[in-house]
Amino acid sequence: MAQDGPGGEKTEKPTPQRLKKARKEGQIPRTQELGTWLGAVAASFLLPVMVGKSFDGARALFLQIGQVAERPDLEAVNRLLGQALTTFLMAVLPLAAGIMVVGVLSSAAQGGVVFASKPIKPTFSKINPFPGLKRMFGGHGLWETAKALIKTVAIGVAILLTVDDVQSLVASSGSMPLGTVASVFTDSALMMIRVAALTGLVLAVADYMVVRMQTMKKLKMSLYEIKQEHKQQEGDPxxxxxxxxxxxxxxxxxxxxxxxxxxxxxxxxxxxxxxxxxxxxxxxxxxxxxxxxxxxxxxxxxxxxxxxxxxxxxxxxxxxxxxxxxxxxxxxxxxxxxxxxxxxxxxxxxxxxxxxxxxxxxxxxxxxxxxxxxxxxxxxxxxxxxxxxxxxxxx
Missing domain, CATH: 3.40.1690.10 (secretion proteins EscU)
Structure with a gap:
């Protein structure tokens, strides 16, 4: 039996009031893996668009560079630099905006966007090395090591799946048009990113389950705490x-x-x-x-x-x-x-x-x-x- 009193064993599930308080304090089960790998998936689809716009913009700029070189003019140079900056931003902004939106959505899907000041307050427990060592060599550290190994294996598998095509391309690159070479390299790179990202998403789901289990374990309450909370809500009898x-x-x-x-x-x-x-x-x-x-x-x-x-x-x-x-x-x-x-x-x-x-x-x-x-x-x-x-x- 769990001991009743302030030092009782925490064996009960957290109450809705306790979960609400934990949410305000920023204690929400979240994994950074989900945002990272969703961003990689989004980047694998946005990169071709960015590269295409970059090539089109660069081609137009190179044509204007020749015209400016024939007739050097300070105003023309400034206009050319402005166009170059605009072309760069128009190519990069969709990628950056897409990754940012994916990051916000992935965070919202794991409990919403909460602005909590308590996690960033300086406390002695954050600079105490002993809890850090415990996390490093405890169950948390083992899980982090397992995640790193799985990600390494996933990237290695993706490289093995694309290395044959790249080797044959390098061997015959002298007899192939430059556009074809660039296309094959791009497809191989995108395939490698997507295979790694899909594996990472599976890993992110598993990591979220582990983080949620750890968070709920930390939020468990004793019978005494539940009684005290009930008294505070309903009033002392x-x-x-x-x-x-x-x-x-x-x-x-x-x-x-x-x-x-x-x-x-x-x-x-x-x-x-x-x-x-x-x-x-x-x-x-x-x-x-x-x-x-x-x-x-x-x-x-x-x-x-x-x-x-x-x-x-x-x-x-x-x-x-x-x-x-x-x-x-x-x-x-x-x-x-x-x-x-x-x-x-x-x-x-x-x-x-x-x-x-x-x-x-x-x-x-x-x-x-x-x-x-x-x-x-x-x-x-x-x-x-x-x-x-x-x-x-x-x-």
């Missing part, structure tokens, strides 16, 4: 629990304040309590406080202290507690039952009666389809204690 407890306490404090100005407190009579307040601006009565168990007991005490009438109506109290949240209007299905209670409380007010516990004995309301609060359910909570499920919850 202790902090979240404390924040939730604070929010719950604030909600209860607001609720305890609102019950002192409520119009009536409906009770179960002991398990559930729901405080209602009506104002023409509301449109319908609203639940301003509710709770069960200990919270219900505290609501009853506050109602008694501040002269809020308490009406014992078990079906209505349970229906309101189960179907309404804090600040929510009572459902239309209970309008009639709530209106009877409010009318009863208003009659008490006209007779000068404030507060008290009353049981008018109204007929039970129709609660079909409404969730109804039952008795308080006690469930175990962290720490070995118990907690009421049907209590107040913070929004």
């Amino acid at each position: 202790h902090v979240k629990g404390h924040r939730r407890a604070v929010m719950l306490a604030q909600a209860r404090n607001r609720m305890m304040t609102d019950v002192t100005t409520a119009d009536v407190l409906l009770t179960n009579p002991t398990h559930v309590a729901v405080a209602l307040k009506y104002s023409p601006a509301f449109g319908a009565p609203r639940v301003v406080a509710k709770g069960s168990g200990e919270v219900a007991r505290r609501l009853r005490e506050l109602a008694a202290e501040h002269g809020v009438p308490q009406v014992r109506d078990i079906p209505l109290a349970r229906a309101l507690h189960g179907s309404c949240d804090l600040g929510q209007e009572v459902p239309p299905q209970l309008f009639t039952a709530v209106a009877r209670v409010l009318a009863f409380v208003m009659q008490l007010g006209t007779r000068g009666i404030r507060g008290g516990v009353h049981q008018p004995g109204f007929s039970p309301p129709d609660t079909t389809g409404l969730p109804v609060a039952g008795r308080r359910r006690v469930t175990p909570v962290a720490g070995g204690g118990t907690g009421a499920v049907d209590g107040v919850s913070a929004a």
